[in-house]
Amino acid sequence: MLKSEIRERRVTVITKVLFIFVLFFFWEYLPVWTGRDKLFPPLSRVLESLWQNLTTGELLQHIKFSLYLIFSGIGLGIILAFFLTAFCMISKTFARIMDVIVSIMHPLPGIALLPVVMLLVGLGAKAIIIIIIHSILWPLIVNSLAGFRAIPKIQLELGRNIGMSEFRLIWAVMIPNAFPYILSGLKIAWARSWRALVSAEMVFGASGVVGGLGWFIYKTRYFMDIESVFAGLISVIIIGMLVDEFLLKTLENKTVKKWGMSA
Amino acid sequence: MSNLLVQDLVKQYSLEGKSFTVLDKLSFSVDSGDFLTILGPSGCGKTTLIRCICSIEEPTSGKILLDGKPISGIGPDRLMVFQDFNQLFPWKTVIENVIYPLKLNKVSGDIKTLTRRAEEFLDLVHLSAFKHAYPNQLSGGMRQRVAIARSLALNPKVLMMDEPFGALDAQTRSILQKELKSLWRKFQTTIIFITHNVQEAILLGSKVMVLSLSPAKIKYYKKNPLPEPRMPETPEFMALWHTLYDQLDTQRY
Numbered sequence: 001m002l003k004s005e006i007r008e009r010r011v012t013v014i015t016k017v018l019f020i021f022v023l024f025f026f027w028e029y030l031p032v033w034t035g036r037d038k039l040f041p042p043l044s045r046v047l048e049s050l051w052q053n054l055t056t057g058e059l060l061q062h063i064k065f066s067l068y069l070i071f072s073g074i075g076l077g078i079i080l081a082f083f084l085t086a087f088c089m090i091s092k093t094f095a096r097i098m099d100v101i102v103s104i105m106h107p108l109p110g111i112a113l114l115p116v117v118m119l120l121v122g123l124g125a126k127a128i129i130i131i132i133i134h135s136i137l138w139p140l141i142v143n144s145l146a147g148f149r150a151i152p153k154i155q156l157e158l159g160r161n162i163g164m165s166e167f168r169l170i171w172a173v174m175i176p177n178a179f180p181y182i183l184s185g186l187k188i189a190w191a192r193s194w195r196a197l198v199s200a201e202m203v204f205g206a207s208g209v210v211g212g213l214g215w216f217i218y219k220t221r222y223f224m225d226i227e228s229v230f231a232g233l234i235s236v237i238i239i240g241m242l243v244d245e246f247l248l249k250t251l252e253n254k255t256v257k258k259w260g261m262s263a
Numbered sequence: 264m265s266n267l268l269v270q271d272l273v274k275q276y277s278l279e280g281k282s283f284t285v286l287d288k289l290s291f292s293v294d295s296g297d298f299l300t301i302l303g304p305s306g307c308g309k310t311t312l313i314r315c316i317c318s319i320e321e322p323t324s325g326k327i328l329l330d331g332k333p334i335s336g337i338g339p340d341r342l343m344v345f346q347d348f349n350q351l352f353p354w355k356t357v358i359e360n361v362i363y364p365l366k367l368n369k370v371s372g373d374i375k376t377l378t379r380r381a382e383e384f385l386d387l388v389h390l391s392a393f394k395h396a397y398p399n400q401l402s403g404g405m406r407q408r409v410a411i412a413r414s415l416a417l418n419p420k421v422l423m424m425d426e427p428f429g430a431l432d433a434q435t436r437s438i439l440q441k442e443l444k445s446l447w448r449k450f451q452t453t454i455i456f457i458t459h460n461v462q463e464a465i466l467l468g469s470k471v472m473v474l475s476l477s478p479a480k481i482k483y484y485k486k487n488p489l490p491e492p493r494m495p496e497t498p499e500f501m502a503l504w505h506t507l508y509d510q511l512d513t514q515r516y
């Protein structure tokens with residue numbers, strides 16, 4: 001790394017840390033100074049509440065439930081996206097039909113589908129999982145298809161030339177070549193589904209059927225337990241960031257970035 | 264004995280509903296151990312010709328025989344080194360790129376033997392120090408070297424090279440020419456090498472072919488008479504250079 005790069009990096013880190021400190025400072029003291037700490041609790045009380053909620057187990061239960069929902073949804077979504085993309089690669093007709101379906105479904109926010117889904121499968125985890133699948137399926141298909149269509153012809157010719165069967169070509173050449181696109185699809189999928197999940201849980205919170213982080217936030221607001229509302233919000237942010245910044249970024253650094261591939 | 268035999272090879276493409284002939288009844292043979300360099304004006308069909316031999320492209324008619332038998336689809340007995348620097352798998356390290364095709368083709372030996380074989384060939388192209396690097400960490404010339412090492416390690420019956428040094432600077436090009444030539448001497452692989460560069464064709468080829476433009480016919484096909492080492496400054500070299508250059512039909516542009 002160059003010296004100027006190191007310096008730039010240091011400045012970036014210092015700026016960010018300083019900003020967070022200033023933010024925390026005002027969060028702690030501004031509510032007290034302005035006398036509005038009933039509606040906007042200072043940071044220390046939020047953290048205290050977060051700790052209590054986590055240790056008494058209730059928040060932890062909700063987090064577990066949310067994670068269970070989202071990973072089931074993402075898992076099923078990935079499997080479904082895989083097969084639909086594969087059919088698109090096999091059949092031109094299917095690909096054309098899929099193009100239409102995607103352009104209809106892609107702009108539709110998952111939460112807007114909730115009333116319809118509730119009518120079809122009722123209230124409960126199933127409905128939320130369907131919303132999650134909806135929110136990730138289309139970006140995954142769009143990205144994977146773009147990835148497969150962008151594979152350099154030379155990579156396929158090379159694979160066949162060194163003696164690969166058509167079947168091996170799929171997982172040894174096509175999928176790795178399309179991986180940068182698939183990964184960026186996954187990133188969009190995560191961002192979308194996490195938002196969709198929390199919103200859906202909140203709507204269900206109104207009917208009080210299932211748990212989850214969204215429901216926790218909704219419920220604590222109902223009891224005017226503002227500290228817990230903030231504790232719930234912080235949990236949403238932290239989990240979102242952990243997956244995004246650590247899981248997905250690490251995956252990206254260890255694969256696409258290292259190989260010098262880009263979508 | 265004759266290694267590769269091309270008989271009445273015709274290749275037509277259709278363009279806007281009309282078919283046009285790129286290769287017009289080409290017939291020639293390449294002996295085992297030959298280093299054939301092919302010259303021809305741009306767009307005359309050089310790439311098409313070796314893509315047919317490699318079975319990446321299906322000939323319209325004609326026969327291609329390898330060791331007396333018709334070629335049977337695309338496969339590692341006829342390997343192609345492309346001009347494109349993107350002919351390695353970016354997610355594999357240099358040595359993995361060389362080992363993988365060996366494993367795929369069940370070249371005899373356990374993983375240790377295969378690794379040793381891969382290392383040996385990387386050494387021959389002077390890339391031992393980079394065996395654990397990823398292709399994106401290499402220069403264009405280094406990537407071409409890996410591609411050459413990978414192909415030679417598979418011991419193909421015919422190795423085809425489509426302007427492999429075309430996008431390189433003159434110096435790197437000259438180094439790789441020397442390397443390739445000594446590798447060819449060592450392994451006596453049959454090589455078909457396409458180039459735009461007349462000097463390169465003379466330096467490398469044990470036989471030289473010139474193709475004409477639309478449709479491609481063989482205008483010149485002879486053994487290279489120059490003894491080794493070939494020096495571009497000698498009158499014999501320059502005479503041959505002019506002969507080939509005239510054959511290249513430059514007035515068409």
Ligand SMILES: Nc1ncnc2c1ncn2[C@@H]1O[C@H](COP(=O)(O)OP(=O)(O)OP(=O)(O)O)[C@@H](O)[C@H]1O
Binds near residue numbers: 277304305311312
């Ligand atoms: N897939 C294709 N479909 C239609 N025409 C093609 C196709 N591939 C090649 N051609 C045509 O065949 C002719 C020969 O192309 P080819 O690539 O073999 O030329 P070349 O001699 O290798 O040229 P260069 O020296 O520029 O690489 C060209 O006129 C080209 O337009």
Ligand SMILES: [Mg+2]
Binds near residue numbers: 425
């Ligand atoms: Mg060409």
